[in-house]
Amino acid sequence: MDAEVSNPYQTLGVSATASADEIKTAYRRLARKLHPDLNPGDKAAEERFKNVANAYRLLSDPEQRRRFDAGEIDESGNERPQQRYYREYSDHGEAGRYGNDAGYADFMDGDDPFAELLRRSARARGNRAGQDLHYRLVITLAEAIAGGSKRLTLPDGSVIDVSIPARVVDGQVIRLKGKGLPGAGEGAAGNALIELEVAPDARFRHEGDNLIVDVPVSLTEAVLGARIRVPTATGEAMVTVPAAASSGTTLRLKGQGAPRQGGGRGDQLVKLKIVLPREPDPELHDFVAQWQAGKDFNPRQEGA
Amino acid sequence: MRIIELTTFLRESRIQQHTLERWIEQRWIIPEDAERRAGLSDINAARACFIRDLQDDMGVNEEGVEIVLHLLDQLHGMRSAMQTLRAELDRTADAKSADAD
Numbered sequence: 287m288d289a290e291v292s293n294p295y296q297t298l299g300v301s302a303t304a305s306a307d308e309i310k311t312a313y314r315r316l317a318r319k320l321h322p323d324l325n326p327g328d329k330a331a332e333e334r335f336k337n338v339a340n341a342y343r344l345l346s347d348p349e350q351r352r353r354f355d356a357g358e359i360d361e362s363g364n365e366r367p368q369q370r371y372y373r374e375y376s377d378h379g380e381a382g383r384y385g386n387d388a389g390y391a392d393f394m395d396g397d398d399p400f401a402e403l404l405r406r407s408a409r410a411r412g413n414r415a416g417q418d419l420h421y422r423l424v425i426t427l428a429e430a431i432a433g434g435s436k437r438l439t440l441p442d443g444s445v446i447d448v449s450i451p452a453r454v455v456d457g458q459v460i461r462l463k464g465k466g467l468p469g470a471g472e473g474a475a476g477n478a479l480i481e482l483e484v485a486p487d488a489r490f491r492h493e494g495d496n497l498i499v500d501v502p503v504s505l506t507e508a509v510l511g512a513r514i515r516v517p518t519a520t521g522e523a524m525v526t527v528p529a530a531a532s533s534g535t536t537l538r539l540k541g542q543g544a545p546r547q548g549g550g551r552g553d554q555l556v557k558l559k560i561v562l563p564r565e566p567d568p569e570l571h572d573f574v575a576q577w578q579a580g581k582d583f584n585p586r587q588e589g590a
Numbered sequence: 591m592r593i594i595e596l597t598t599f600l601r602e603s604r605i606q607q608h609t610l611e612r613w614i615e616q617r618w619i620i621p622e623d624a625e626r627r628a629g630l631s632d633i634n635a636a637r638a639c640f641i642r643d644l645q646d647d648m649g650v651n652e653e654g655v656e657i658v659l660h661l662l663d664q665l666h667g668m669r670s671a672m673q674t675l676r677a678e679l680d681r682t683a684d685a686k687s688a689d690a691d
Contacts, residue, residue, distance in 0.1 A: 372636040389664035407674030
């Protein structure tokens with residue numbers, strides 16, 4: 287035992303003539319700093335606190351203090367049986383009912399591995415968070431683009447309204463906080479994790495983020511050009527068919543395709559397809575029959 | 591964890607029964623069977639000792655104890671989370687060194 291510990295006055299940092307109040311004040315100040323339960327990770331705190339507590343027990347009892355001052359006893363002869371501190375239980379996960387994740391609950395919100403580890407840690411304790419529940423929700427392409435609200439019926443018959451943000455992609459997961467299983471103790475409820483499945487829109491061919499649609503145009507529209515209405519994933523759009531367009535001419539509607547992973551949208555491609563009237567038209571027939579330039583043009587010839 | 595008799599609990603934690611009842615009421619102490627207020631454990635006794643130290647030795651008043659316990663429980667929650675993270679990092683490091691071998 288070192289010299290500092292053997293003198294209770296030095297241990298408490300008071301003079302040998304200190305009053306009872308001064309001794310109490312000094313002890314309280316040290317106890318607030320050194321109590322092992324206020325220093326869960328400091329292994330040396332227990333020994334330091336024990337010295338301070340023993341010094342105080344001796345000096346706070348007038349008879350014991352008198353005997354120490356007279357040299358009849360020393361500080362070490364007056365120890366209480368060792369106390370087991372709360373921190374010992376807490377550090378071995380035995381005090382789960384008290385443990386609390388309020389200090390880092392926000393770190394558990396993400397979908398990253400760090401958040402998952404924290405959630406697992408919180409679950410492992412007595413006050414564990416509830417389990418997450420996984421669902422799958424099929425939405426239309428239009429809903430994936432524009433967002434909206436969709437009702438989901440859970441296995442227990444309850445319903446939740448899922449708010450779908452704009453521009454979601456197939457496989458994206460929406461997390462509804464607290465809609466999973468209830469937590470144990472004071473643990474937070476788990477989350478509902480809803481994986482979105484974007485159903486393909488049958489009106490379009492899906493090539494990556496691009497949507498391709500064949501649009502029929504009349505011969506007149508193809509020859510003279512026109513403004514025509516075409517379907518889009520979310521409604522309709524007006525596009526300009528250039529004069530002298532052919533079947534296969536492709537018009538691009540930028541940013542009108544399917545939502546793209548990481549933001550933005552692909553394009554919609556409008557492929558023109560020239561369609562003649564169902565009933566043969568004599569006037570058209572006669573015109574083409576005597577249209578020399580038309581007869582001279584061979585689209586299968588190289589360079590046509 | 592060990593369930594202990596009420597008299598043992600009071601002797602170990604050096605508090606009176608009415609004090610224990612008030613602390614249970616305030617949820618500073620939560621018996622193992624919280625609903626029936628039964629089942630006092632050595633963990634509860636250690637926690638009661640700490641609360642007693644806060645009040646008697648450190649002069650912390652009731653409002654102060656409430657705050658200290660709330661923050662301390664968060665601190666232990668964080669320590670537990672850090673232990674999980676450390677175990678996971680150790681596991682990852684072990685797996686990597688096994689791969690290197």
